[in-house]
Amino acid sequence: MAELTFTxxxxxxxxxxxxxxxxxxxxxxxxxxxxxNTNICPVCMGLPGTLPRLNHxxxxxxxxxxxxxxxxxxxxxxxxxKSYFYPDLPKGxxxxxxxxxxxxxxxxxxxxxxxxxxxxxxxxxxLEEDVGSLHHSASDGRLEGADTSYVDYNRCGTxxxxxxxEPDVASAAEAVEYVMNLxxxxxxxxxxxxxxxxxxxxxxxxxxxxxxxxxxxxKVEVKNMNSFKALERxxxxxxxxxxxxxxxxxxxxxxxxxxxxxxxxTSSSRVKENYRKFIxxxxxPPLHVTQEWIDRMKAxxxxxxxxxxxxxVSEMKIPPEVADVLTDDKNLAAYFExxxxxxxxxxxxxxWVRTEVLRVMNEKQWKIADFNxxxxxxxxxxxxxxxxxxxxxxxxxxxxxxxxxxxxxxxAIKKLGITxxxxxxxxxxxxxxxxxxxxxxxxxxxxxxxxxKGKKLKFxxxxxxxxxxxxxxxxxVAEAIEKAVRN
Amino acid sequence: xxxxxxxxxxxxxxxxxLLNEAELAGAVRYINNFLDMLDRFKELDLKDVEPFSFAEAxxxxxxxxxxxxxxxxxxxLHESEHVDGSYFKVPRIMEx
Ligand SMILES: [Zn+2]
Numbered sequence: 001m002a003e004l005t006f007t008x009x010x011x012x013x014x015x016x017x018x019x020x021x022x023x024x025x026x027x028x029x030x031x032x033x034x035x036x037n038t039n040i041c042p043v044c045m046g047l048p049g050t051l052p053r054l055n056h057x058x059x060x061x062x063x064x065x066x067x068x069x070x071x072x073x074x075x076x077x078x079x080x081x082k083s084y085f086y087p088d089l090p091k092g093x094x095x096x097x098x099x100x101x102x103x104x105x106x107x108x109x110x111x112x113x114x115x116x117x118x119x120x121x122x123x124x125x126x127l128e129e130d131v132g133s134l135h136h137s138a139s140d141g142r143l144e145g146a147d148t149s150y151v152d153y154n155r156c157g158t159x160x161x162x163x164x165x166e167p168d169v170a171s172a173a174e175a176v177e178y179v180m181n182l183x184x185x186x187x188x189x190x191x192x193x194x195x196x197x198x199x200x201x202x203x204x205x206x207x208x209x210x211x212x213x214x215x216x217x218x219k220v221e222v223k224n225m226n227s228f229k230a231l232e233r234x235x236x237x238x239x240x241x242x243x244x245x246x247x248x249x250x251x252x253x254x255x256x257x258x259x260x261x262x263x264x265x266t267s268s269s270r271v272k273e274n275y276r277k278f279i280x281x282x283x284x285p286p287l288h289v290t291q292e293w294i295d296r297m298k299a300x301x302x303x304x305x306x307x308x309x310x311x312x313v314s315e316m317k318i319p320p321e322v323a324d325v326l327t328d329d330k331n332l333a334a335y336f337e338x339x340x341x342x343x344x345x346x347x348x349x350x351x352w353v354r355t356e357v358l359r360v361m362n363e364k365q366w367k368i369a370d371f372n373x374x375x376x377x378x379x380x381x382x383x384x385x386x387x388x389x390x391x392x393x394x395x396x397x398x399x400x401x402x403x404x405x406x407x408x409x410x411x412a413i414k415k416l417g418i419t420x421x422x423x424x425x426x427x428x429x430x431x432x433x434x435x436x437x438x439x440x441x442x443x444x445x446x447x448x449x450x451x452x453k454g455k456k457l458k459f460x461x462x463x464x465x466x467x468x469x470x471x472x473x474x475x476x477v478a479e480a481i482e483k484a485v486r487n
Numbered sequence: 488x489x490x491x492x493x494x495x496x497x498x499x500x501x502x503x504x505l506l507n508e509a510e511l512a513g514a515v516r517y518i519n520n521f522l523d524m525l526d527r528f529k530e531l532d533l534k535d536v537e538p539f540s541f542a543e544a545x546x547x548x549x550x551x552x553x554x555x556x557x558x559x560x561x562x563x564l565h566e567s568e569h570v571d572g573s574y575f576k577v578p579r580i581m582e583x
Binding site for chain 2: 037092
């Protein structure tokens with residue numbers, strides 16, 4: 001009897017906060033960290049007699065985000081009122097483009113279990129408004145019994161992009177790569193900073209299982225994941241849970257489940273959403289986006305991070321893992337490209353940026369914009385190391401001196417007492433002769449053949465390297481000492 | 488299409504409306520009459536007709552992304568009887 005196998009079928013819904021100064025339909029600030037209920041107005045509070053007015057910038061951000069996901073842009077989209085009875089949204093409905101979104105379909109590439117590139121299709125991206133935030137204790141930390149929640153509507157009406165994937169995701173790992181890649185692309189497009197710690201990206205996952213005996217489990221919607229880790233753990237938990245049920249011949253119930261991050265489990269949600277019906281928002285006529293507008297947005301789109309990383313690998317022969325690190329941040333990639341444009345060897349420059357530049361940024365908590373060695377200066381340092389004018393160790397000393405003292409390469413080399421071109425030839429022989437003269441006993445031992453393991457020879461090499469401050473090539477030192485000892 | 492009184496009742500509950508028996512019967516009749524009227528449209532051939540949502544070919548007006556703070560958020564807080572400091576208070580929402 002063949003063993004049963006299970007294939008997870010996963011679709012992911014993502015909410016990303018789009019970057020704008022004011023809310024989607026009113027001029028309130030999008031600063032959600034402000035004192036509670038200070039960024040509210042009659043429009044976002046749904047008071048009678050108000051009219052929503054769509055934010056031009058948010059439409060552009062939606063177009064940019066859509067283009068970043070390889071989506072087409074629809075010339076005409078429409079807003080709807082989706083009934084929603086929950087105290088974090090005072091209108092009783094959420095305004096959303098759910099049924100006629102601003103984008104058509106797109107895709108994001110990930111690696112499958114075999115390491116091959118595979119497309120996760122994006123069904124669409126649409127614009128909608130966010131809800132307020134509920135707190136279960138007052139601002140002073142006081143809990144007013146178990147029967148009160150506190151509502152802050154500062155977030156209510158801030159702009160979101162909802163991104164719905166097709167059920168093409170086959171594992172938790174693919175899900176994480178999908179959302180990470182998508183996030184990087186959206187950040188590159190400028191549509192959002194997608195700061196995870198600020199809750200700017202939230203995930204829901206639809207998980208079902210296909211069994212090799214032909215059975216299909218029902219779809220379960222898992223909600224409330226706010227981090228990559230939570231998304232990964234929630235999907236892994238749900239795959240295991242559903243597999244166990246199906247192995248026992250039980251049914252997977254179609255339901256909404258809530259991810260509890262602290263407990264690491266999903267549990268059946270008690271909130272029933274029977275009537276999530278929608279009507280056309282009568283206060284917002286159709287949104288028309290002209291081809292000219294789309295073209296203008298397309299012209300703004302930078303090269304996408306995964307495309308860039310692949311180009312680094314194919315054109316510059318940079319190792320894929322280094323290319324990934326360099327393209328993680330658009331500005332870091334720009335810095336690296338400026339180094340290369342200034343003449344640095346791409347592979348060497350990539351290692352310098354990845355190890356040294358990132359180390360200093362990390363130590364000083366700097367962004368690349370704060371980093372004080374200009375790309376052309378780093379390029380010049382890389383070139384000198386590359387040409388063997390100074391050693392790698394010295395190069396690192398020069399690098400550290402430059403960041404610590406805001407100096408250029410020449411000044412650093414001078415201050416550190418480094419001789420460019422290194423110690424070689426006659427200068428090296430002079431050093432070796434001095435070392436031999438100062439260690440006659442060692443020399444005698446070698447000459448008498450007692451140094452069978454070459455330990456004493458190594459010892460002398462070490463002394464010479466120290467005398468030359470590492471400016472001699474080890475291979476050359478070894479050869480020169482052997483020659484000197486034999487004479 | 489006909490809605491049962493159970494369905495109408497659960498829609499009412501979603502809308503936070505508590506209907507007595509007579510009101511429920513009235514609502515069922517009212518809604519179903521409306522749905523009957525919509526059924527009559529099905530007799531028409533609407534294959535090539537675009538769904539209609541706006542009476543005129545209106546453009547969606549757009550505004551610039553400029554922050555204009557509403558001058559009196561206190562007044563909005565005063566619209567509610569259930570306020571604590573600068574928070575609105577609502578019955579506790581139980582979430583896992
Ligand atoms: Zn507002």
